[in-house]
Amino acid sequence: MSDVVIIGAGMHPFGRIDKTYEEIGADAASAALRDAGIEWSQIQAAYLSRMYLPATSGARILRRLGSTDMSITDIEAACASGGAALRQGVLAIRSGEVDLVMVLGCEKMPRGFMDPSMIYSPWQIELGMSLNPAYWSMRAQRHIYEYGTTELQIAKVAYKNHKNSVHNPYAMYRKEFSLEEILNSPPVCDPIRRLEICAPDDGAAAVVIASAKRARELGASGKAINIAACCHTIARYSADFRCPADSMSATANNPGPTEVTGKQAYERAGLGPKDIDCFEVQDTDAFCEIEIYEALGLCPLGEGGKLIDEGKTDIGGDMPVNMSGGLISKGEPVGASHLGQVVEIVTQLRGQAGPRQVANAKVGLAHVLGAGGNCAVTIMQR
Amino acid sequence: MSTVTQNAARDPVAIRDGLLCGPLSQLAQVRLAGSKCTNCGETSLGTVKICPNCGRDSVQNIALGNRGVLWSFTIVRHRPPGNYKGPDPFVPFGMGLVELPEGLRVLSPIQCDIDKLKIGLALQFKPYVRHDDDRDVVAFGFEPTQG
Numbered sequence A: 001m002s003d004v005v006i007i008g009a010g011m012h013p014f015g016r017i018d019k020t021y022e023e024i025g026a027d028a029a030s031a032a033l034r035d036a037g038i039e040w041s042q043i044q045a046a047y048l049s050r051m052y053l054p055a056t057s058g059a060r061i062l063r064r065l066g067s068t069d070m071s072i073t074d075i076e077a078a079c080a081s082g083g084a085a086l087r088q089g090v091l092a093i094r095s096g097e098v099d100l101v102m103v104l105g106c107e108k109m110p111r112g113f114m115d116p117s118m119i120y121s122p123w124q125i126e127l128g129m130s131l132n133p134a135y136w137s138m139r140a141q142r143h144i145y146e147y148g149t150t151e152l153q154i155a156k157v158a159y160k161n162h163k164n165s166v167h168n169p170y171a172m173y174r175k176e177f178s179l180e181e182i183l184n185s186p187p188v189c190d191p192i193r194r195l196e197i198c199a200p201d202d203g204a205a206a207v208v209i210a211s212a213k214r215a216r217e218l219g220a221s222g223k224a225i226n227i228a229a230c231c232h233t234i235a236r237y238s239a240d241f242r243c244p245a246d247s248m249s250a251t252a253n254n255p256g257p258t259e260v261t262g263k264q265a266y267e268r269a270g271l272g273p274k275d276i277d278c279f280e281v282q283d284t285d286a287f288c289e290i291e292i293y294e295a296l297g298l299c300p301l302g303e304g305g306k307l308i309d310e311g312k313t314d315i316g317g318d319m320p321v322n323m324s325g326g327l328i329s330k331g332e333p334v335g336a337s338h339l340g341q342v343v344e345i346v347t348q349l350r351g352q353a354g355p356r357q358v359a360n361a362k363v364g365l366a367h368v369l370g371a372g373g374n375c376a377v378t379i380m381q382r
Numbered sequence B: 001m002s003t004v005t006q007n008a009a010r011d012p013v014a015i016r017d018g019l020l021c022g023p024l025s026q027l028a029q030v031r032l033a034g035s036k037c038t039n040c041g042e043t044s045l046g047t048v049k050i051c052p053n054c055g056r057d058s059v060q061n062i063a064l065g066n067r068g069v070l071w072s073f074t075i076v077r078h079r080p081p082g083n084y085k086g087p088d089p090f091v092p093f094g095m096g097l098v099e100l101p102e103g104l105r106v107l108s109p110i111q112c113d114i115d116k117l118k119i120g121l122a123l124q125f126k127p128y129v130r131h132d133d134d135r136d137v138v139a140f141g142f143e144p145t146q147g
């Protein structure tokens, strides 16, 4: 059983927020402390997950909660930054040096497409190969060709996630769209359409984690959620065609980062996909979710489209995915997105998710994937 | 750098160092550069000293073939952000992974009518000179094979 537990979780709604990143981050951190029932001065180390914020943002945000001399570190691993930061917190507690840690994710993003020079080389930008959705779309196009996945199946993922978002007060968009509206929305990069992709935005989410022993001493065991696994990997050679790759091998046959990280997390947790009651995964675009069904073992390779057709990943289905509405509805404040997923899973495992609650959820999995094949998977258990 | 005499025609430069090989002033002979590893057998794009697969320095610089097949593609419908050098006003264009005989798929703009794009389309390498304000740049795309 896990030796590190989540005793507090808090979030600032994701969206286009008219506040500084320091304010947004401090709000989420305070919410997590309140939820844990502890004071800021009790925390012994803190990690900030972020990608687009300036240097030493963690310290700048958290000094708003009070003066401290503890170690505060910023962690960056593209879309998987939150997983990488949470992993650092877990490792710090396992080392025995600290037993009460804050992990915060915060981002305030530029509007529209992300600044390409953060990710791409000048020549790629000059040739126009600098739109992240173009890379997602090429994966979708090939999947359609190889497995007969349809544009309707891709639209169904977007339909489900938009529909789920209506019940999530932390989502940026909370509007249901019909399949027809989704299929009639203009293509961004064919075959992916406007209502099938996520937008960058602002937001923050935080957890307070503790050793199981410290949680008992604090009287927090009752609401504690075990971190059964928290893994972060980057894609092996040519295992994942994703920005800013300029080429891929046609001969190497390495498993992709979601498969590798998922397997590592399942092994560490001693669980398999059938043991997971609810999932939050990287739906940067609706097709990506289909691919992740397959890579996380929810269905065999090539059958992700069938899974959405059968409604298995609806909130009432066998294996609900993106109960929160996913990134398609919440937006992707990169550094905050994984911790946002973790907060959603914690809420589900506590049975506090209201109309989007998965009945009797005991185990949940959060997954992120992004630039450079950065991938993180966290499995939580009550 | 020479500051005194300049030829009327400026010597072109590659869009990225190590990405192209052959004499840049003779476009018909320009190819994509590749690196083949004698240890693991993988071929990678551009001139590299260390194999990105196995990490050995056992790589040979090669010229990649100039014919390939479209492995996957998309149509870019919005002007890409930043210093995009394509047509202004923006025109939607194809972009895809082109599978070359060396066992490598290279990402490239695909220069053809966007309605003609499909997986399996036979393509040929198409280097061209782009006249920037301060320099001439050899850039590239792929286009459907002629005849």
Ligand SMILES: [Zn+2]
Pocket: B037, B038, B039, B040, B041, B042, B051, B052, B053, B054, B055, B056
């Ligand atoms: Zn090698």
